[in-house]
Amino acid sequence: MDNDTQNVSIDNWHKMDFKSQVSKRLNGITKESFQEDVEIWQMQLQTLPTYNEEKLREEISKWDWAFPSHDDFRFESLYETYSLQVSYRTRLVEIIGQVNAHAEMFTQAHKALEKAAFKVFSKSGGSVDDKKADAAHAVAPFLWGAANSKRFLSYLTEVLEAIEFSAMQLARLLREREALGKINSSYEREGHSQSFKGIQNAQIGGRHFRELSDDDEEEL
Numbered sequence: 001m002d003n004d005t006q007n008v009s010i011d012n013w014h015k016m017d018f019k020s021q022v023s024k025r026l027n028g029i030t031k032e033s034f035q036e037d038v039e040i041w042q043m044q045l046q047t048l049p050t051y052n053e054e055k056l057r058e059e060i061s062k063w064d065w066a067f068p069s070h071d072d073f074r075f076e077s078l079y080e081t082y083s084l085q086v087s088y089r090t091r092l093v094e095i096i097g098q099v100n101a102h103a104e105m106f107t108q109a110h111k112a113l114e115k116a117a118f119k120v121f122s123k124s125g126g127s128v129d130d131k132k133a134d135a136a137h138a139v140a141p142f143l144w145g146a147a148n149s150k151r152f153l154s155y156l157t158e159v160l161e162a163i164e165f166s167a168m169q170l171a172r173l174l175r176e177r178e179a180l181g182k183i184n185s186s187y188e189r190e191g192h193s194q195s196f197k198g199i200q201n202a203q204i205g206g207r208h209f210r211e212l213s214d215d216d217e218e219e220l
Helices: 018-025 031-046 053-061 075-122 128-138 140-189 196-219
Strands: none
Touching: 031 075, 053 140, 075 128, 075 140, 128 140
């Protein structure tokens, strides 16, 4: 690998002599140029932020997924739970960004290098199927990385969807509690207040009273 290529990373592309690199590649794909491309892709992967799937799964498993009970009307409970959901989502987006960067890099590297590898093997004997198999075999490590990162990314996406659904339900509960708060405020000005349970009991009592009244009328 020449000095221009050795200095290449995601953050310092401006140091690379693209003209000399392109001129060199006009001669076609060789084993040496293919190996150089592999090294370049590896360098780019090494610049990505690392992550430990086992530790991240352990972290997520310890998150508090508890939901306020239906008879807990304290705004503090909803706010605390909603705050946790927001912090979890923020953390999850950060993790997804790291894992997605690996998935994208591995995927692009595998696609580019597999085509180049096929060209290298095309210069030797054998059928087209043999050359494709040899090319796939040569770049298999990049496929492993892509498959592994995509699998973990799928898990993280499902967790994110669960958090967003939970946050949506919490937002609905907050609107209900706020509506109840407005009702209670108006009732308090008149000297009494209501709760969801109180309103429900009043409705049940009213129906029972009407049923008794109907029975008395039938007896008369």
